[in-house]
Amino acid sequence: MPLANPVFAGHNSNQGGGMIPPPGLSEGAMLKFVRKRAVASLISLVGLIVMVFFLSRLTGDPAALFLPVEASAEMKQQFRELHGLNDPLLVQFAHYVGDVLTGDLGESLRKARPALDVVLEAFTWTLWLAVITMSLVTGAAILVGSLAAFRAGGFFDRLSSIISLIGASVPDFWVAIVAIVVFSVNLAWLPTSGTGSLLHWILPIAVLFIRPFGIIVQVVRGSMIGALSSAYVKTARAKGVKSRSIIFVHALRNAMLPVITVIGDQAASLLNGAVIVETIFGFPGVGKLMIDSILQRDFNVVLAAILVTALAIFLMNLLIDLAYALLDPRIRH
Amino acid sequence: MKKMLILGALMLGSTLSTAFAGSGPIKIVLPEEADLLEPCMATRSNIGRVIMENVSETLTELDVRGDKGLMPRLAETWEQNADGSWRFHLRQGVKFSDGTGFDAKDVEHSFNRIMSDKNSCESRRYFGGMTITPTVVDDYTIDFKADPVQPILPLLMSLLTIVPEETPMEFVREPVGTGPYKLTDWTPGQQIVLTARDDYWGAKPEVTEATYLFRADPSVRAAMVQTGEADLSPSISQLDATNPATDFSYLDSETVYLRIDHNIEPLNDVRVRRALNLAIDRQAFLGTLVPEGALLATAIVPPPTLGWNPDVKVFPFDPDGARKLLEEAKADGVKVDTPITIIARTANFPNVTEIMEAIQAQLQDVGFKVDLKFVEVAEHEQYYSKPFKEGRGPILVAAMHDNSKGDPSFSMFFKYDSEGTQSGFSDPKVDDLIKRASAAVGDERAKLWKELIAYLHDDVVADVLLFHMVGFSRVSERLDFTPTMATNGTLQLSEIKIK
Amino acid sequence: MTLQTVTIVADEPNFATRMVRMLLADKFALCAAIFLVFIVILAIVGPSWLGELATKQNLRGRNAAPFDWERGWVWWMGADALGRPLLARIVVATQNTLMVAAGAVALSAAAGTLLGLVAGFSSPRVNQVIMRLADVIMSFPSLLIAVIVLYILGSSILNLMLVLAITRIPVYLRTTRAEVLEIRERMFVQAARVMGASDRRILFRHILPVVLPTLTTLATLDFAYVMLAESALSFLGIGIQPPEITWGLMISQGRQYLTNAWWLSFWPGLAIILTTMSLNMLSNWLRIALDPVQRWRLEMKGRKNG
16 A cells, blocks of 8 residues: 655654655756666667567568569579578678668568658557547546545446456457447448548547556556555544545555556557557558568568667656656655 | 520430549559559559559450450550561550650560569569560560460560650659559558549540558448448458449459378378368358359369360269278378378468368368468468478468469469479479470360369379359449459459449 | 443454455455356366367358257357357367466466566666566567567467467566555665565565555456457467367457357457456455455445444
8 A cells, every 4th residue: 555645755754864765856866867768778779679680580581472472482582682681690680780870771671662661651640549549548547447446346336347347358359340330331420441530530549448448447446445545545534634636636646656557558559559440440550560561571661660669668668667756756766 | 495495405415414424533442552553563463453454554455354365455466476476566656654655665674674683573473484585676566585485475465564664673653654544642551542644545434533442351341332431342251242232243263272292191192182182072161151153173273264174073072982092092001190281371261260170170070180270471381382391291281372364374383393383293294284285375275274184183183172262342333343353453443434 | 349241352253254254245256256166167177068069060050140049058159150059169268268368467477576576676777677678578569479489489379378478577567666666665664674574575575465456457457468369379370270269269250250140259259358357356356355454345245234
């Protein structure tokens, strides 16, 4: 049960021996933290790229996948020559690194375009879907989860648990196809798929919303139940703090640690691409691109996509870690 | 009174013009995106659907709707010279969409381009195993000399898309062609738009503009035509094809079969191979797991193909006969108990999983031990094409082969020749027949192919041939279009009429 | 002198009786527990009991509609694309599904929690290394991990579990570490340290119990994800091959029939939903039942004014 309460921290007279660090995250400490983090992230990014580069090239021959089955061995050989795939792995890697340093992430074997262009186009769609969905999810889930926790075991709690658990475990293509049949084909309220207007975004986001919502409601609920029954909340009540909202806000703040972690995890999964939604609704995002590129062994696109999503995820995790310190000043990194 | 007459005439005139006014834009929804729009890749179906005969044209064209055979397109006539080379007389007054004129030099460049090693043109594989030299005779005449002599060279020319001679060797993203349409918009991942050209040499098509959209899910494609978001979907699933007013089934030139690897015991024994064929109840699949209109296959090429042999009979369903053959083989010491693995590709065609499971059950019923293994494209290719892995067990590879070109030569070498990449055996008589048939003409050619097909089916028992498949398409009621066997790889917009 | 009545306070009943009483107090948790026991029994006896029935094909009877009371009870849920009874298939699939899901979730939860505890409690350098490792795993597409594992280690159920487990490690890792970061600064931890408790003792005795409730919630929710993700991997040929079956595989095979033979996907989907709900309800109940401060909620239930 979280006990941290910033309101009381400063008055804590048990600060003997400087064992408890002073509260708050100073400017200087934050910059130092971010700098250290950037270096470490860069190292892990490089490690990721190296790993994917070598491992993916062990898994198959893009020539055989680009050319038809009836292509001769000579044709496949020519294809590999053209794309530098016949060189020893280390030589290929050296070329790749050289290109990357000049901003060139290679060319897509399938699409004959720069891999980075392909990935950035796709990632824009994914980013929009992820940001909009997670914003809606965060607001709605925290609200519903907290209300459920307030009267744990009550009717609203049971109802919201059932709904959120169904949401967390229902197969997403079910929801998508049924939604299209009901809202598009039968009711004609919304378009079936595609990306043209604002209306086109409603179904995809609704489908993407369901699973993270279900999961986060449960996490918020569990965390809030603990926070609401913690000692200081009881103390605050005993001391006469009548306002429910103050208690609510304090409990919420202390329950948020696991919640924002899980929000980050769900957001990361959306940033890696929502394959089903992209496939069914025709949103050309990075999920389907990744799957196709992996199955077609389009190495440069795979690497570029991983690079872009990794940067986004690393950044997000950094923000979450900073948020930890903001939420609970006693946390030091 | 006069006013009434004029008014009446005007009204009549406007109704008449709407009756003939069938013209306008349409939307087509395809299952996969064309990631390239390079003309020399147009023989790959997902690219050909958009480009072939719409943006880029060929010298000749195969008539898939009737039996006119090979029709002129950019070449008006052609004949074979004394030395075996073919002379093509090209159409005059044709312009590319960039304004330049079409002449023999463009044809020569187009050919050299696909054979170049500076790119990976897919069309090159149709010209493998032979040396072809194009020679420009004059502005509108070009000779193609083939070594060995190719009787079907004019047919091969239906696969060579013509580009202007200024086109660089590398793949282009703005295809320039002589076809009725030009590319006006390409938003990768979202849409491709073709717009009709005013300076096209042929008849003006009714479709003035076509927007291609991409949706991987078949139910969504069907729904889009239903709601009017699209006008045509050349490929929907059988389950959605429930509306007789809009849904059509058509033989789509894909043949499903199990390729037998004759090199590993017990599949090296012809009795075992025959038993495999007798154990399968092909008829039971029709109308259940395979659409009603599908055909039971006796050859790797579908019936309209030259040389298809109507005298070859489908293996009967004879489980007792199969058991007997296995007993015989076992008595001779053949290890018929060795577990055989069927390798299939996931999502290769509709119901592939269920079909393979049913076949497994039928084979096990007569005494075979069968394992199923579903793999993705890359792994499947490694089992299907040579080189085959050392130390492998007996394997059947479930595969689908497409031949809509009208001649078996496109299939036979690769699937049955000793040197063929997907061939599971080696038989000198087969090699000889393939060589002779490929060099023959007319009736002699048809006769030789027929002989080969019968030999492969009845004597060698080369594979377990299963079905010639059927596809389904949905066409909006405001369009008038019937898909053909070639629709998978060539969707000619000029064939689409607007009601 | 007045006679005083001495009230003897009864001893608290033993652990087992207490738990049963609290379970009875929460009807939802009770149903959940019964359902889960039922599922586990099916997992154990399923294949041997209905194995034959689940594999018998009948092409003429494919996609038979559910709720047909004419035929046997096995056909109540309808038949699949090969005419096999869905009810039997689901029962037989329970074993594979639970094995893969439980294995993958247990692996990822254990590994993630352990790493998170170490990351939160050790030196900043160790923390940095582990956390960056978590970042890397979060950015590595699961399909690529699956293809690489397939090519290097081959295809087996264990490898399937491995792939599924790896992709889920980060959430347990980060959640655990976040809690550790917070709790390690608290009074009672400082006090324990002063009193000479070893790091291991502090971690497992003081910190882990606080983290456990959130982790169980996450683990039970992960079950659903794993059951569905598994079917996407079997598509690659890694792990479960037909005619072996799991609920996830049944759902994805039934996808094409969603608009005209909805029962193929629906019943296995319902099975996953019910299992997830039960696991969660039970874990929520357990969280309250095991917490001395909270369990009054359950003990008071059903009693009207004492």
